[in-house]
Amino acid sequence: MxxxxxxxxxxxxxxxxxxxxxxxxxxxxxxxxxxxxxxxxxxxxxxxxxxxxxxxxxxxxxxxxxxxxxxxxxxxxxxxxxSVPAKPHVAQALEQLRRAGVVMCVASASEYEQIRAVLERLGLLDYFAFLHTCTLAGAGKHKPDIFLQSLARMGGTDPAEAVVFEDSLYSAQTAKAAGFAVAGVADAFSAANAPRLKSLCDFWCEDASRWPEIFR
Missing domain, CATH: 1.10.150 (DNA polymerase; domain 1)
Incomplete structure (x- = not known):
């Protein structure tokens, strides 16, 4: 679980x-x-x-x-x-995860102020325990620092108890190598790498409506 x-x-x-x-x-x-x-x-x-x-x-x-x-x-x-929009079904999925007691955070290569601005505007900020960035972690997602630090801040010690949601192949590879379960997220920008991402990940999500199933 x-x-x-x-x-x-x-x-x-x-x-x-x-x-x-x-x-x-x-x-x-x-x-x-x-x-x-x-x-x-x-x-x-x-x-x-x-x-x-x-x-x-x-x-x-x-x-x-x-x-x-x-x-x-x-x-x-x-x-x-x-102007940046949420992806389809994200708000509904996050609400279901919160009701299920899943502890959530954001781990992004974008900067803190940018992340906060878009999530606050979209009404999604309160779903997350905190926002973490590669800059704060001291390394990009080619290293597992941001994922391991995020897990520790949420109170976890075992990467196998956490799911990392990523649309990026190289980020998913990093998380997988560090012992996390990985959910690949389809995105038009990374479509060329979708076959490799699918084969790597524990779960594949065409959109956010699949996310709650992972935690049942």
């Missing part, structure tokens, strides 16, 4: 991946730089500070990292605050 649920944000709880696909490209174009085809691939596995350093160095931007981070953060925050 699983006791804990650790949710990714982007592509899992909210449909923000289209925004994140546009954001780095739009930012670089504003700076007069031509984004390379592998831009999204390069920053997908990095935390925000790591992504900022990559963008600065790879595109020879003159702005200091702090300014780049601030400008990107402002662009993303505005989208989270005003």
């Amino acid at each position: 699983y006791k804990y649920a650790i949710f990714d944000l982007d592509g899992t709880l909210v449909d923000s991946m289209p925004m994140w696909c546009r954001l780095p490209t739009e930012y670089l174009q504003r700076k007069g730089a031509q984004p390379r085809p592998d831009l999204l691939e390069q920053i997908a596995v990095r935390t925000l500070p790591e992504s900022v350093l990559y963008i600065k160095e790879a595109y020879a931007l003159s702005e200091p990292p702090e300014q780049i981070a601030g400008e990107l953060g402002e662009m993303a925050f505005e989208q989270y605050r005003t």
Whole structure:
């Protein structure tokens, strides 16, 4: 019986991946730089500070990292605050999980203020015991730190008692290798990796309506 649920944000709880696909490209174009085809691939596995350093160095931007981070953060925050929608059936699923006594948190590569803004606007914030980020954890999701720290903060000690919900293949691989049960979440952005994600995960969810079944 699983006791804990650790949710990714982007592509899992909210449909923000289209925004994140546009954001780095739009930012670089504003700076007069031509984004390379592998831009999204390069920053997908990095935390925000790591992504900022990559963008600065790879595109020879003159702005200091702090300014780049601030400008990107402002662009993303505005989208989270005003327009990023929840994915289908998420609110109903979270309500059922809360009634079942499942302890839930968010573990995301996005920044704390961004996560809080979108979840608060969508009326989902109170479902979660806390919000955790890769920046706070000190490592991206290529390392298990964020998942293990989240489990400990929820009061758990055994990863096998927790389910990590992820749409990202590399994040799911990290969680699985650390001993967590993993629920793969379908998302258009990661459709190319869906077959590999399905084969890796303990559960596969086309949408959030499947989530409560996992804890019964």
